[in-house]
Amino acid sequence: DVHIFYRNSSGTSGKKVAELIQNWTNKFQKNKVPEAEDSIKHILSSILGLKNATHLEYVKHQILTPDEYQMLLVKADLRLKRIPVQYIIGEWEFCGLTLKMRHSPSVFIPRPETEDLVFIVSDIIVELMSCNKRDKVYNPSCFEVGCGSGAISLALLSKHEELRCTAIDANPAAVSLARLNSEILGLTDKVSFSIAKLEEDGIVGLNFLNSTKYEDHLALDGGPDGTRVIKQILRHAPKWLREGSYIVLEIDPRQTKTIKLISEECASYVGEVDVRKDCFGVERFVILRCK
Amino acid sequence: MVTWIISNKVIRVLSVLRRPSFVKNFALNVVSIRYLNQTTLNRSLNILNQGSTLENLFDPRLRIFLLDIKKKFDESGFQNIETKFGLSVVNKNHIQSLAGLGEKLLQTENDLQELKALSTDDDENGDLVKMISEECSQLKETLVQIQNEVLELIVQKDNQQTEGIIMEFSAGVGGQESMLFCFEMLQMYTTYCDSEGWDYELTDIEKSDLEGVRHASVCINHPDAYDKLQFESGVHRVQRVPKTEKAGRVHTSTVAVAILPRPSEVSVTIEQKDLKIETKRASGAGGQHVNTTESAVRIVHIPSGVVAECQTQRSQMQNRKVAIDKIRARLFQMKIDQQLATTRSSRKLQVGSSSRSEKIRTYNFPQDRITDHRINFTSHNLGEFLRGTRPFQILIEKLKEESYKERVSEFLEQIKV
Numbered sequence: 001d002v003h004i005f006y007r008n009s010s011g012t013s014g015k016k017v018a019e020l021i022q023n024w025t026n027k028f029q030k031n032k033v034p035e036a037e038d039s040i041k042h043i044l045s046s047i048l049g050l051k052n053a054t055h056l057e058y059v060k061h062q063i064l065t066p067d068e069y070q071m072l073l074v075k076a077d078l079r080l081k082r083i084p085v086q087y088i089i090g091e092w093e094f095c096g097l098t099l100k101m102r103h104s105p106s107v108f109i110p111r112p113e114t115e116d117l118v119f120i121v122s123d124i125i126v127e128l129m130s131c132n133k134r135d136k137v138y139n140p141s142c143f144e145v146g147c148g149s150g151a152i153s154l155a156l157l158s159k160h161e162e163l164r165c166t167a168i169d170a171n172p173a174a175v176s177l178a179r180l181n182s183e184i185l186g187l188t189d190k191v192s193f194s195i196a197k198l199e200e201d202g203i204v205g206l207n208f209l210n211s212t213k214y215e216d217h218l219a220l221d222g223g224p225d226g227t228r229v230i231k232q233i234l235r236h237a238p239k240w241l242r243e244g245s246y247i248v249l250e251i252d253p254r255q256t257k258t259i260k261l262i263s264e265e266c267a268s269y270v271g272e273v274d275v276r277k278d279c280f281g282v283e284r285f286v287i288l289r290c291k
Numbered sequence: 292m293v294t295w296i297i298s299n300k301v302i303r304v305l306s307v308l309r310r311p312s313f314v315k316n317f318a319l320n321v322v323s324i325r326y327l328n329q330t331t332l333n334r335s336l337n338i339l340n341q342g343s344t345l346e347n348l349f350d351p352r353l354r355i356f357l358l359d360i361k362k363k364f365d366e367s368g369f370q371n372i373e374t375k376f377g378l379s380v381v382n383k384n385h386i387q388s389l390a391g392l393g394e395k396l397l398q399t400e401n402d403l404q405e406l407k408a409l410s411t412d413d414d415e416n417g418d419l420v421k422m423i424s425e426e427c428s429q430l431k432e433t434l435v436q437i438q439n440e441v442l443e444l445i446v447q448k449d450n451q452q453t454e455g456i457i458m459e460f461s462a463g464v465g466g467q468e469s470m471l472f473c474f475e476m477l478q479m480y481t482t483y484c485d486s487e488g489w490d491y492e493l494t495d496i497e498k499s500d501l502e503g504v505r506h507a508s509v510c511i512n513h514p515d516a517y518d519k520l521q522f523e524s525g526v527h528r529v530q531r532v533p534k535t536e537k538a539g540r541v542h543t544s545t546v547a548v549a550i551l552p553r554p555s556e557v558s559v560t561i562e563q564k565d566l567k568i569e570t571k572r573a574s575g576a577g578g579q580h581v582n583t584t585e586s587a588v589r590i591v592h593i594p595s596g597v598v599a600e601c602q603t604q605r606s607q608m609q610n611r612k613v614a615i616d617k618i619r620a621r622l623f624q625m626k627i628d629q630q631l632a633t634t635r636s637s638r639k640l641q642v643g644s645s646s647r648s649e650k651i652r653t654y655n656f657p658q659d660r661i662t663d664h665r666i667n668f669t670s671h672n673l674g675e676f677l678r679g680t681r682p683f684q685i686l687i688e689k690l691k692e693e694s695y696k697e698r699v700s701e702f703l704e705q706i707k708v
Contacts, residue, residue, distance in 0.1 A: 038584050054493040054603040058481055060502075085584050093605040112586045112607035279570055279588075279607060 013069035017044060018060040024076055031080055039085050043075045046089035084109060095155035099181050105173040108148035113278040117250045118155045120276060120285055124246050125160050139164065143240065145233060146170075147193060150178030157187045168196040198232045237290065238269045247288040348434045349396070352706040357441055360386065361393025385444040392444075396437050403430045446698045452558075455512040456520060457494075457551040457620050462505050463526065465544020468533040470503025473546045475677060476527060477507050480520070483679030489513040494603055494613050510553075510613060517552045522640060522665075522690040524550040525649050531656030541657060549647055551620040552627075559619045559626070566618075567591040568611065571602070590614040597621045640665055640694040661686070666693045 021040055028036035041053035047068050050056065064072065078088050086092040087103035094110045095118050101109060125140050139162040144153050147167035157163055169175050178193040230249060237247055247270075260273065271291045278284035364386055406423050458480060462473040484491045495508035511520075527546045532539055569589045587602030588610045599617035601610040653662045654673060661670045661682070668689055676682040 035584060042584055051492075052603065052605055054496065057493060057496055058478065084582050086582070093609065095606065095608050109582055111582070115606065115608045279568060 013064045013066045015064050015069055016060070017048075017056060017062050017064070020044060020064070020072065021056070027076075028079065033079060033082065035085075039079050040076065042085045042089060043079065044072065046091075047071050047075070094151045095158070097151075097155060097158055097185060099149050099151055099154070100177060100184065101149060102173060102177045105171070107171065107174045107177045110149060110151035113280065113284055114152065114250060115155075116276075116278045117248065117285060118152060118159075120287065121152075121156060121246075121248050122159055124248070124287075125156070125163060128244075129160075129162070141165065143167070145198060145229065147178050148174050150181045150191075150193065153178075153191050153193075154181055154185055154187055157190050158185065163190070165191040167191065167193050169193070170195065170197040198229055198236075234266050234270075234288075237266070241290050243290055245290045247290070249286045249288075250284060251286055253283045348431055349438055350703065352703050353438065353441060354396070356706050357389060357393045357396060361390045361397075364390035388444060389441060392437050392441050396434070399430055399433050399437065403427065403434075406430070442699055446695065446702055452555055453514060453517045453552040454555055455510065455514065455553045456516045457553060457617060458509045458511065458520070458523075459549040459551070460504065460507045460509075461547045461549075462499075462503065463545035463547050465529075465542060467499065467501060467503055467535060468542055469529075469544035469546060470499040470505055471501070471534070472503075472529045472544060473507070474502065474504040476546050476548065477504060477509070479677045479679050479683070480523075481509065483683065484511055484513075484516075486679060487513070487515075487519075489516060492603070492613065494601055494617070496603075508617075510616065517550070518691075519687055521550055521552075522651075522687070522694065523548050524647050525651035526647075528650055528653045529656070530653060545650070547647070551624050553616055553620045554623040556619070559623050561592065561615060561619055561622070565593050566615070567593055570607070586610055588614055590618060592618045592622070595622060595625070640690065640697055663690070666690065 021037070021044065024040040025037040028039055033039060038053065041056055045051075045053045045056050047064075048056075048059065048062070050059070075088050079085065083103065086101045086109045087106065090102075091098055091100050092109060093099070095115050099110070101107065121142070125142075128140050140160070141164045142153065142156060144165060144167035147153055147169045150167065153165040153167045157165055167178065169178070172195050175193045175195045179188075182188045182191050182193070230251070233247065233249075241247070266288075269291055270288045272287075272289045274287040274289075275283050276285040276287065406427055409423060460473050460477050462470040465472075481491060481493075489511055490513065491509055491511045493507065494510050495506070496504060497506040499505055525548060527548060528543060529546070530541055530543045533542050533544075536542065567590065569591070571585070571587045571589070584605070585602065586604075586607035587600065588607060589598065589600045590611065591598050597618050599614040599621070601613040601617070604610045604613060651663060651665055653664070654660075654677075655662070656673060659671050659673050661673060661676055662668070663670075663686060666689060668686060670676060670682045670686055672682050676686075
């Protein structure tokens, strides 16, 4: 429950940017808030409508208006409660796109590692598209399980004109946020987001899956969900995917062995299994190619 | 190219002159010639003809060069355009245009000669004399235009379509004062970018304890940036009473500015496999990484050893992109420096690594004066200048003009008559 008090709309708050950064950095540090200086910088640059935190350098001497200062107090307070910066400023960047973030109810914030997932899937799309010219021409499509804010699907769509995506998430707030982001980015006609959940016997809530087969991909952002969802995906994959399709998973590195075991189970329809590292050098991605 | 409808006979000339369409065509042709304007006209006259006489409108060295190209082109087309001067400066794309201009030159000279011959015959007819002299001056203008076009084609830089530039500011001699001025310089250029409507990113900044900046790096994303700001490279000197100075003495400090053109991805390709990408934070052992806002990267280009970092962007992918752009710009600069090392140039406005350590400009606050030492140009109104407004823009134009003149002179000197 947040109230913003409008006191003195005319006049100034008398608070300079540089001072505020210094004071709040100290305050955050005293309260053991992680990334103290970056936090206040992101909050301030967002309030002032700057492109990113580094642009604060040019406005070091700017004095905040009373409204801006009030907003700062509210947001800084949220940060003292350890709420993630991305939720406080309501947006973050992913693969060059600015995506809205939502806090209550909360929707998963995309991680930098996931940008590598987008690169991997992107390369696969390019490869599949290049085969197109020789055989038939059909456009790649992609199915995402656990879309969160829509980050992965929207990033892929922004890079590939012909791609079409379908994505699901069990969290209604996520689907609503993903739809909002797709509207803002002008990609609504290329993607559909639905509320659905993976169950033992298939996907509950997603109707049309029975009639169409996914042509090329499955991208999964495993999140902290554990192997349950992954197992189900692997079991249901042949129903959804055409031959030559790929399943790309972002996983917990501790899961690699489990994945290997599972994929051995699916050996009848899964050919190559490839494990790749993320930008931090940790095994993060598993790529399965369907026969 | 322009086609001429002036014929060899006076009668036809006059009747043609009277035709309204001729005037229109001529006017259109005048307008459509690239770079034509009054200053260009004057510029050309100034550069080449210190004592320009009627006969000497077209520089004789240039004339020989141009006609030589035309002759070779007429004989054997595009192959083997190596003039006897051994110059390989001519861009192959321009050879045909140059040959065309050579043709035009000959025609124009021819027409001028015929008109002059006619004018000695017909002294009495005042009307005719007037027309002839009008046409004479138009033809002379044409000569100047041809000359300008030729020069523009030849002396044009083998550009290097740049996507933008990277500007680097480093505080030099003078301690705190120089760091303060470094920040002011940074602000001046970013304000200038704002006024030009150019997109830019501050990609790197190292601040001092007080208000100053030790080092900063700005990525400007606009193709015009190099053209306008290339001459800002060098050491800028400031003379004023520092804020910290109690006795009121004037101090001199310096700030070094470096400009790196950013080539297109095609001109300098970087293989993914040649890059080693490092990130600062250690990844969590399990699950996805703990949520943070920091995604700094450090990239090493293995073959050359060039290193670049970036941490100012909100996403890891963008930090990577900026770092790779920096590497690309540096590789490009290394290529240029290599090329420049082989040519010797006495040009004052030569951009390159040697020029980066030269004192190019002094900002004198007590006298409210800015002096650019390369062209001996003085400007006043420091306040306006440091806001990147009109006085600064005037200096930039002047620098471009002087550089053009220098390049033309250098080129002409190479033509052995």
